[in-house]
Amino acid sequence: MNMDIVNITAISHTFFYLLGIPGLEDQHIWISIPFFTSYIITLLGNSLLIFIVITDHSLHQPMYIFLCMLAGLDIGLSTITVPKALSIFWFNSGEISLYGCITQLFFIHSTFIAESGILLVMAFDRYIAICYPLRYTMILTRSVIIKSCVTIYLRGVVTIFPTIFLLKRLPFCKNNLLPHTYCEHIGLAKYACASIQVNIWYGIFVLVITVVLDIILVVASYFVILHAIFQMPSQDARHKALNTCGSHICVIFLFYIPGIFTVLVQRFGKQIPTHVHILMANLCMLAPPAMNPIIYGIKTKQIKNRVSHLLFQRR
Template sequence: MTSLNHTGVSHTVFRLLGIPGLEDKHMWISIPFLISYVITLLGNSLLICIILTKRSLHEPMYLFLCMLARADIVLSTCTVPQALAIFWFRAGEISLGRCITQLFFIHSIFISESGILLVMAFDRYIAICYPLRYTTILTHRLIGKIGMTIFIRSYITIIPIIFLLKRLTFCQNNIIPHTFCEHIGLAKYACNDIQVNIWYGFFVLLSTVVLDIVLIFFSYVLILRAVFHIPSQDARHKALNTCGSHVCVIILFYGPGIFTTLTQRFGRHIPPHIHVLLASVCILAPPILNPIIYGIKTKQIQDQVVHILFTKQK
């Protein structure tokens, strides 16, 4: 992008439109947003509470799940309240600083969740391939270091984007047809050359999310190879069942994101509101469904939820 339209004036305030072309339906669209946010807060908070208060669940798999639930809450809180303000009050005005802060947390939490899914795959690999050494390998101290590494990686890779955006002059249109800010979506309104932004964004994607997907795939190749060498069919079924919920969450997390990326790159004739709705699905779906999936497929969590509900009824 060249600086042909440079006027010397840089916008410091932008306006988020919400769902472009569907402004008259914003009140109806807000209903699933609100419901999903409430369920996300309740479901993930309950999950965190159960895991932290029950010593029997202080195992690596559940501690990683606790990290994922916390990241889901933060991701939803970074986006949904802003969207609801637009839908209900047309309060889409956002300063450049707030916009950059929002996209920083959205991108960094997304990368954090990808890292958590990777270590959860590693956890399943250790549990199935080295069951006798499981607790000695994945100690609480190591889990704490892994958690810190995940979040440090996400912040370090996204921090340069702040400076890449701060250097730009936003002298073009300041109307953003979206419910939240994101890196390239904001950078394209600059009059400067944004090739550095594009290439750095591509590098971040390859070095984090794409790398995580490759390593997760490799982990499951090793897991499947180990499972099919187990002589007992019951033991084989039990081993596969322990991976079921994690596989569902992986598909739910990466699936919409990959589909959205493909539509943005190749779906030039797709209406803008479809792109925004798909991006919203990427933000809304995983946080609301992750606790449900683990609640349905994990007996220990099921038992604790039933115990809490039964105790309250009494």
């Protein structure tokens, strides 16, 4: 028994190779174009959004502060994943150390959970603004906003932190070729030559108490919000209230729907080629960060006016 442990430890891999999108290697250069384009849009769009919110004092309100946080997380999520994917597509540079892989997946998962938390808080913000407009500033004070932001970040870090130790305990003596553009928890764990039941169950537990719970609370919040909106006597008031929620609803669908669809395909679409799974997983990482600033820029009047002023003030 002891000799078996020694032998497994001796051949345990310390480096892995991300293959990008297996089956489409000859298309990597073309696939890199939307990756690169979305990353540039993410950096420019979200940076502009953060700049506008910080410099315009009229936007120093809870809704825009949370939006600024979402933009920062979008930049972080894209920066964690896209540059490595581009290095694979352009230079075939897929080598990554075990600790580098664990670090990347830690930040990917924790940032994803933090974004889900931001969307929940933004739904709560819209709930207070529409259902209790006179108490809005009394409820969402500076202290509450700061505590909410800290709690969101800590939740992502605390829930994902144990996966570091769950992965470090595993000996990786199987194939060290990872068919993906980035590292993720179970995708790495399944290459271990030991039981990963704890990893699987903990992954499900984290998903349920974070993202699944957030989805339930967001849906419940918007049921109450929409009920309150359609009870308003004035059509103009209803239209204005719906307009203020429109951009957030679009972002919610863009964030959750691709992820839910990807999980369903991975669970039930066993006959679907691997490269389709990988492309869909990357869609979840590329689309929301790139589209969020565009959605808010188009749907939010204050931000649209501010962007127009910045772009055309000289003219």
